[in-house]
Amino acid sequence: MKLLARTSIAAAALLISGVAAAGTIAGLVNTGAGLAAGSTDTHYTYSVSGGDYTGLSGSGVVSNSNVDPFPSWLANTASSSWLIPTADQSINYSSSESSTFTWSLNFDLTGYDLSSASITGRWASDNSGVLLLNGTVISTILGNGYNTWTNFSGINSALTTGKNTLSFVVTDDASATYNYTGLRVEFASATANLGTPLVTPAVPEPESYAMMLAGLAALGFLARRRRD
Template sequence: MKRIIIAAAISLSAFVSAHAASITGLNNTGIGAGGANDTSYQLSIVSDTWNGSTVPVITLDNTWPVNTWLANDSTSKWITPTANQGQSYDAWNNGTYTYRLSFDLTGFDAATASFAGRVLSDNTVKVLLNNTEIASGNGFTTWSNFTAASGFTSGVNQLDFVVTNWAQNSGNPTGLRVEFGQSAVTAVPEPETYAMMLGGLGLVGFIARRRKNKQASA
């Protein structure tokens, strides 16, 4: 009986090692000091203020427009296009600000991936996973939720938060804030994991048959 328990434990250990883990790279906005770049995100801008790509900046607490926006906390902070977080954009036309977060599922079964989170924006936001819209939101004081349980790829994935800043000729900052809740994905087992699992199951079967034969001959 002791050998059966040991063999079963070996098999179970191999099985569990191939199961769900959280997705690496799903980082909340603003992890770091205010005024520093948030290097988890890349920002592309199409605006009448300026166009191009940059790394967004983590906002300072208690500095406008933060606190008009939902206040920063220890879980996440707002990020903005430049270190001047109160800068006014898009005086005459709506601007588009695409904040991209990349994460790699190489070595994982993409069909098992899922995540959930929430987002704030000034003004509206669309959330796209690998160019497919999964959610939208509007507001900088009330969270909007987003989830995904399909649409992943086995390599590098792109999660885009496309913010539209409505045109206004003064006092018109823009920003994004993202928090992730749960996420999960199953690792693809290494060949040795399969061998260990099959070996453990085989040993369990062998011992069980041997016990059965002994009982039959008794």
């Protein structure tokens, strides 16, 4: 192989060395995705403080869209469904005192370039809610958040290498009569480059190109003299 060809290949490899492959972040899944009503979604866990069921904990259960509180809640779709605390959809968890449900979703960013991560989506809650990433507030829902979506994005600054936790803190307002609580989450993007990014060399100035070409010419001349 000629010297010029070898040099060209090496330069091309250097120029593309900064490109990193993008991958989907595992663990960031929509609530109830692919699950039938009454199924347990083990991705989302919860714990309760206050209200009638303080201390209760477990994994979310996919709601039944054929009974109350539907159609007041956003309709379940093939993309996501509402999660409720237990299979009994009629339980009033806050008959005389408001309760707080902290829903958690864990995901791992080991091996990802955090600066390239893109995590966006939308969520809904009954009643109000606060979304936190590793303790940092990302989004809030004021009042009744069960009949419209609230978008979230721009959470890169709170990410950390290794385990990360999204916490959906939902307040179930006290009511002695008609009362339900639940969570709905859909992700629009959840990607990041795999591995630590390599530094892409800066584009050389024109003077640098001239020096490079002069150097290649000199090397070619020496190579020809050796052959002669």
